Amino acid sequence: xxxxxxxxxxxxxxxxxxxxxxxxxxxxxxxxxxxxxxxxxxxxxxxxxxxxxxxxxxxxxxxxxxxxxxxxxxxxxxxxxxxxxxxxxxxxxxxxxxxxxxxxxxxxxxxxxxxxxxxxxxxxxxxxxxxxxxxxxxxxxxxxxxxxxxxxxxxxxxxxxxxxxxxxxxxxxxxxxxxxxxxxxxxxxxxxxxxxxxxxxxxxxxxxxxxxxxxxxxxxxxxxxxxxxxxxxxxxxxxxxxxxxxxxxxxxxxxxxxxxxxxxxxxxxxxxxxxxxxxxxxxxxxxxxxxxxx
Amino acid sequence: xxxxxxxxxxxxxxxxxxxxxxxxxxxxxxxxxxxxxxxxxxxxxxxxxxxxxxxxxxxxxxxxxxxxxxxxxxxxxxxxxxxxxxxxxxxxxxxxxxxxxxxxxxxxxxxxxxxxxxxxxxxxxxxxxxxxxxxxxxxxxxxxxxxxxxxxxxxxxxxxxxxxxxxxxxxxxxxxxxxxxxxxxxxxxxxxxxxxxxxxxxxxxxxxxxxxxxxxxxxxxxxxxxxxxxxxxxxxxxxxxxxxxxxxxxxxxxxxxxxxxxxxxxxxxxxxxxxxxxxxxxxxxxxxxxxxxxx
Numbered sequence: 233x234x235x236x237x238x239x240x241x242x243x244x245x246x247x248x249x250x251x252x253x254x255x256x257x258x259x260x261x262x263x264x265x266x267x268x269x270x271x272x273x274x275x276x277x278x279x280x281x282x283x284x285x286x287x288x289x290x291x292x293x294x295x296x297x298x299x300x301x302x303x304x305x306x307x308x309x310x311x312x313x314x315x316x317x318x319x320x321x322x323x324x325x326x327x328x329x330x331x332x333x334x335x336x337x338x339x340x341x342x343x344x345x346x347x348x349x350x351x352x353x354x355x356x357x358x359x360x361x362x363x364x365x366x367x368x369x370x371x372x373x374x375x376x377x378x379x380x381x382x383x384x385x386x387x388x389x390x391x392x393x394x395x396x397x398x399x400x401x402x403x404x405x406x407x408x409x410x411x412x413x414x415x416x417x418x419x420x421x422x423x424x425x426x427x428x429x430x431x432x433x434x435x436x437x438x439x440x441x442x443x444x445x446x447x448x449x450x451x452x453x454x455x456x457x458x459x460x461x462x463x464x465x466x467x468x469x470x471x472x473x474x475x476x477x478x479x480x481x482x483x484x485x486x487x488x489x490x491x492x493x494x495x496x497x498x499x500x501x502x503x504x505x506x507x508x509x510x511x512x513x514x515x516x517x518x519x520x521x522x523x524x525x526x
Numbered sequence: 527x528x529x530x531x532x533x534x535x536x537x538x539x540x541x542x543x544x545x546x547x548x549x550x551x552x553x554x555x556x557x558x559x560x561x562x563x564x565x566x567x568x569x570x571x572x573x574x575x576x577x578x579x580x581x582x583x584x585x586x587x588x589x590x591x592x593x594x595x596x597x598x599x600x601x602x603x604x605x606x607x608x609x610x611x612x613x614x615x616x617x618x619x620x621x622x623x624x625x626x627x628x629x630x631x632x633x634x635x636x637x638x639x640x641x642x643x644x645x646x647x648x649x650x651x652x653x654x655x656x657x658x659x660x661x662x663x664x665x666x667x668x669x670x671x672x673x674x675x676x677x678x679x680x681x682x683x684x685x686x687x688x689x690x691x692x693x694x695x696x697x698x699x700x701x702x703x704x705x706x707x708x709x710x711x712x713x714x715x716x717x718x719x720x721x722x723x724x725x726x727x728x729x730x731x732x733x734x735x736x737x738x739x740x741x742x743x744x745x746x747x748x749x750x751x752x753x754x755x756x757x758x759x760x761x762x763x764x765x766x767x768x769x770x771x772x773x774x775x776x777x778x779x780x781x782x783x784x785x786x787x788x789x790x791x792x793x794x795x796x797x798x799x800x801x802x803x804x805x806x807x808x809x810x811x812x813x814x815x816x817x818x819x820x821x
Contacts, residue, residue, distance in 0.1 A: 239645075245722040246644025252627075253635035254650070256691020261657040264668030271667060278671070324547050327540035339808040340548055342815060343555070346800045348751035350769035354776060354793050355558050358786060366557055369574040402551065403815065410816035430536040459661055462753045466773055480663050487667050488758060500664045507661050 265504075272498035277491040289498035299499060302479035303506075305389060306458050309478060312393035313400075313457045318449060320397065321404020322442075326434065328405065329412045338409075341402040349399070349462035356395045357382065357467055382467050385475035392463050392476060404449055411445030412438065451514045455507050479503060555797065562586070562791040569786055585791035589775075608788070610795055612764060613771035620685055620756065620767050621749045627690045629742045633734065635692065636700030637726050641712070651701070658694035662754070670758055680762045688755060696741045699817075703737040704730060743807070743814035750800075768796045 236244070247254075272289055274282035293299050328337065344352060359365050360381040368378040381391045415438065423433050461480040464470065470477035470485065477485075483503070487496035556576075563581040564572050572578055587593050589610045638644065639651045669688050678684030707730065715725050731738075753769040760766045766774065772792055776784060804811060 242642050243644040246638045246642040246647060249638035249642065249722065249726070250635040250650065252631040253654070253692035253697060256631065257650075257654055257657060259672075260669060260688040260691065261660060261665060262653070264665040264672070265660055267668040267671075268664050278674075320547070323543050327544040327547075330537065330540050331544060335808050335812065337544070337548065338812045339804050340552060342812060343800070343804065344551060345815070346747055346751075346804065346811070347797060348753060348769040348772075350751075350753055350772050351793055351796055354772060354789060355554050357776075357784075358558060358561060358790060359554050361786075364569055364573045364786065366574065373574075398550070398554075401547070406812060406816050407818070430534070455661075459663065461663075462769075465753070465757075466776060480661075483663050484666070484754070487670075493667055493671075497667055500661070500667065504661055504664045508659060511659050 268497045268504075269501055271493055272501050274494040276493040278493055279491075282494070285494065289495045290502075292495065293498050293502065298474070298477065298482055299479070301474060302477055302482040305476065306460065306478045306480070309389055309393055309460055310454055310457050312390060313396055313460075314450070314453055316393075317397045317400050317404055317453065318446075320401040321449075322408050324401065324405035325408035325412055326438065328409055338406065342406055343402065344399045345403040347399070350466050352395060352399045353463045353466035356391075356398070360391060383472060385471075385473040388468050388472060388475045392460070392467060395463055395467070396457065396460070400453070404453075407445055407449055408442060411442045415441045447514070447517065451511065454514075455511060458507065458510075459503075558790050559794050561786060562794045564787060566785075566787050585787035586795070588785075588788050589792045589795065608771050608775035608792055609763060610768075610771065610792055613766045613768050614795070614799075616682075616760075616765060617750060617767040617769075619682060620752075621746055623682070623686050624690045624749045625742050625745045627686075628693055628696060628745060629738055631690075631692055632696035632741065633700050633731065633738060634726070636697045637704050637730055638722075639697065639701045640704035641730075642722055651697075654692070654694050654697050656694075658698075666754070666758070669755075673759060679759055680765050681759075682765070684759045685756050685765070685767075689749065689752075693745065696745065699741055700734070700737055703734060707733060739810060740814040740817050743811055744818065746803075747811075747815075772796060 271282065273284060273286060275285045275288070276282035324341065328341070347355075359367050362368055362378060362380050362383060367381070371378050379387060382388050419437050420433055423437060428436070459480045460478055461484065464476050464478060464481050465484075468476040470481050479499070480503070483496050483499045486492045486499070560576065560578060561569070562585050563583070564578040565580055565582045565584065568579060584593065589608050591609060591611075635654070639647055639654075665688070673679055673684040673687065676684075678687065711729055712725050715729060720728070751769060752767075753773070756767045757770045757773065760770055763771070763774075772789075775792060776789060
């Protein structure tokens with residue numbers, strides 16, 4: 233194409249290359265994100281025409297106890313889930329880094345993460361069954377009182393968190409392990425020559441140098457678990473007594489069980505804002521948290 | 527490391543942590559496997575045993591549709607049905623289409639963002655990356671409405687639609703890789719009159735096998751396990767993927783108590799493909815997963 237300038241040719245090729253991805257972006261990310269905002273200003277049950285109601289959905293939302301309860305439960309769930317998951321993953325990674333390079337061990341530790349949430353939920357629904365489950369059998373064996381777990385309003389969310397910790401701690405461990413392997417071994421060697429204990433090495437060398445991985449794990453797992461849905465859909469369906477009706481479950485329920493598309497969209501847009509604010513805050517912190525190695 | 531060959535207290539603790547975690551990880555799966563061989567009448571009596579008294583294959587026959595409804599209820603089923611073969615095939619098609627098309631599209635886009643200085647490329651790349659931050663529940667409703675309006679509910683196209691054209695992380699990840707490639711060969715080819723497409727297919731793509739496989743592995747994990755979108759689109763049994771079919775098998779319990787034997791057999795069958803993949807591609811899977819946190 234001699235009649236085209238280099239610049240035009242580049243732009244032509246550039247857009248040819250990104251064309252399929254661009255269509256995907258516009259059709260399934262950009263446009264629906266805008267449309268969600270539009271729908272949030274309407275009253276719409278999918279069958280009749282959407283009816284413009286202005287900010288009514290947002291006003292209703294602020295007065296809806298279930299909405300606040302959902303946000304509270306999701307936040308509570310994050311607090312139950314993340315610290316323990318990160319801690320267990322870290323211990324596991326340090327142990328593996330010290331003891332074994334076995335691929336079998338790594339694969340076994342990662343296996344729960346490779347199974348779907350639905351599958352994992354079914355496994356634990358069976359393990360935690362109040363009458364038939366092995367967990368209660370073990371509990372009675374040790375002379376403790378059997379519990380209802382997912383059937384008890386006070387324990388359901390904790391149980392869901394435990395299930396997700398089981399699924400994700402291996403993933404955490406793998407991410408930390410990758411981070412640990414970037415730490416130069418001579419740091420530990422010279423520390424041990426100077427008689428530093430292993431625990432001090434962990435605190436003074438390992439933890440500070442793991443900070444970038446730590447921040448990554450925290451950002452992705454916090455936004456991810458704030459949006460917990462699958463496990464709850466399978467195990468408790470929001471019950472018992474709304475004790476697990478987390479925000480995403482409530483949104484999906486409003487949309488696809490009650491057909492309140494406008495109201496569900498208003499809540500989802502709000503959720504998006506919350507997640508965005510959190511991510512920006514984290515990115516700000518992340519920028520200040522380059523590894524001490526650099 | 528020389529210093530840890532001795533059995534120090536720290537080393538003992540580390541072994542203890544590792545072995546406990548391995549048991550905690552694997553025991554539930556083995557227990558599920560055991561339950562899948564227990565006849566329905568003996569669930570309670572064998573609930574604390576590690577092996578069934580009278581192992582049976584009836585749970586497996588049931589989920590593969592080899593028993594009639596009457597037989598399956600007689601065998602302690604709930605009368606609920608799951609067509610595990612169909613949903614397994616659906617899962618393979620669903621995951622396969624998305625992994626292949628999405629990885630290819632993202633490689634194309636990533637290459638352009640890395641190498642071709644076209645108008646608006648910075649802005650678009652930023653937008654692609656930003657799309658990762660939108661919670662999926664936000665686009666869920668408009669996307670569902672779009673699929674309904676296009677008549678794509680209960681169709682494979684409807685199920686793969688939001689995923690197969692592009693994924694922000696894949697574009698981001700592959701662009702990083704293309705940027706790291708040495709430019710010389712590509713520039714030489716350009717001087718010889720090769721256009722961007724030829725350079726991409728003949729030079730860049732063959733060099734990107736490893737990162738492409740990393741992206742493909744991660745997408746396979748995510749899509750094989752995807753639940754909410756296929757759950758909304760595939761309401762017809764013939765279209766359900768494994769996670770969706772398992773969930774509906776669990777929730778249709780006409781006789782109250784879930785059909786534990788059948789459910790656990792289905793759980794085992796659904797776990798097997800993952801274990802096979804782990805067996806053959808263990809190293810690649812572990813390394814791909816580790817890659818996500820590496821940057």
